[in-house]
Amino acid sequence: MSGHSKLKALREKRIRDGYPETEERAQERRENLLSMALAVVVHQRRKELGLTQAEAAERCGLDQAKISRIEGSDAVPTLPLLYKLSKGLDATLRIDIDIDDDQPKIILTPHHAAA
Numbered sequence: 773m774s775g776h777s778k779l780k781a782l783r784e785k786r787i788r789d790g791y792p793e794t795e796e797r798a799q800e801r802r803e804n805l806l807s808m809a810l811a812v813v814v815h816q817r818r819k820e821l822g823l824t825q826a827e828a829a830e831r832c833g834l835d836q837a838k839i840s841r842i843e844g845s846d847a848v849p850t851l852p853l854l855y856k857l858s859k860g861l862d863a864t865l866r867i868d869i870d871i872d873d874d875q876p877k878i879i880l881t882p883h884h885a886a887a
Contacts, residue, residue, distance in 0.1 A: 803848055809878040811845040817861045817880045818843075832860025 786793070793801075818828045818839075825843070826836040833856050841847040842857070858865035863880040 804845070805875065806878075807845040807848060809875075810847075810849050811843050813878050813880045814839070814857060814861070815843045817863055817882070820882070821861065828860065832856045834860075 814828075818825070821828070823831070825839040829836045829839045832839070834853075838847065842849075842853075847853070854865055854867075858880065861880060863882050866879045866881065868877040868879075
């Protein structure tokens, strides 16, 4: 069972046991899920390009520590950050957020494959 699946099962158990999630905690969880989804696609795309974190950072106009925080899901993405990542990683960034689903989907499509 993945880490996310374990957390989801624990959250559902707490709700069943009469401990509903606060809105503040729900918002925090949604932000964490978005950060984790971004971490996965940035890491995958960086590896596809054969870049180190430092090389990716230079291409994105960021520092290596920021790329490390993004890949560690320790960075809450902002629009300017998403723009820099998509430009530096030579990809189109698409984020699908379904308000009825707690699983944001982030896709980085390489420009050569976008056509």
